[in-house]
Amino acid sequence: MTFTDFEARVLAQKPTTAAHYDAEYFTGEWRDAGNNYSLETRRAIEAKNPTLIRDTFTPIRALDLGCGPGALMHLLWELGVDVEGIDFAESSRRLATPEVRDRIAIGSVTDASLKAANAFDLIICREVLEHLTVLEVRQAVSNMVRMTSKFIYVTTRYHPAPADLLDFNQQDDLDPTHITLLNKDLLRLMFLLEGCRTRPDLEAKMDWGGKGRVIVVEKLQPGA
Template sequence: MTRPEQTDEDVKEHVRAYWDERAETFDDDSQHGIRSEEQREAWLSVLRTWTGEPPRRALDLGCGTGVVSLLLAETGHDVTGVDFSAEMLERAREKIRRTEHSIDFHAGDAEALARPDNAYDLVTARHLIWTLPTPSKAIREWQRIVRPGGRIVLIEGRWDFPEPFDGYEEIHDDLPLYDGRPPEELAEFLAERGLEDVEYEPLMDSALWGQRPNYEQYIMSGNVTR
């Protein structure tokens, strides 16, 4: 039986519903939330190294419950968070209200951002690009909103599980970067789409994830020079 063809908007709505459902328990997993001071300090060290001297105007895409957004604010950046899931955003806002930081969170589509050209010094995204039906379009959009000389920083991975994630059975074939990519392949993907000086390093320290990760994790950056 042939699977009905889905539009990008169909896929996005499926993704939105999936992450809305995940929002309530998302931070309970140490690979998503921050569960200890050791984990928090490990992430702050990574982000200080890769995001540059603060303060930078930072847009955290696919911000979810605001985990990385808050870490970026703690390093001194001026942060805005964007996510497709209303439930995730509500939890992000609740989290920030309990801190001394001020972060604006907005609903938005990572492939079509309602942001002006050159509005940010830095774009970050953790485990986002694999969820997008048109990642090439997303990279172009992220370059548009980052000023020349700015940076895009991605936290990504490569997994190769025998079955699709629960909730992604119907759409995984519609996501070009589903299952993630080895860092060499993602670096080539970014360079082919105009990012300069693309570099990466592994993120396999158990302190970052609360346990030894069961698949390849890494951080990658590229500079916007157009």
């Protein structure tokens, strides 16, 4: 893809509004069976993820960015992890369990005013970046790096066979709000340029399903 084509596609993208992510989005019939956001469905889907997150990152304070109704937060809370969440959908708080509801702040993943710099030693951002425009992805990456003092753990969906670094898909057959499926290396590049190095050892641990969707990075310390 030429840079001119890339630029035109990026500038033409329209963000999805928070109103789209209502109760129907999280619990509606359009989802495949066994893929809704109830706690018990998510407990089965998450399997060993919560324990793996706790044991791999040993977080003191974690943030789930784009947490949705907070099922992963609840499962981490059960394991004794101090976890907060941010999501721009009001439905997130309504659908969350009472145990974590008040830990969810309503706001955008791109909002740099919600949490202090270095406030968390682990940022989790799973299945969110593909819902953003490319420009929002860049802002979210920057915001994650600002808020973490150590690790960022991301899962998202990528272009399955990009022609080059700039190539990205704007749809898939799973969810109409999947509008940015990047070349994985472009996302890695964004983290590098914001001051993070890759942690392939931790990625291998977190990607136990072998789906290739995980990125784990560690923030470079000043002077490193």
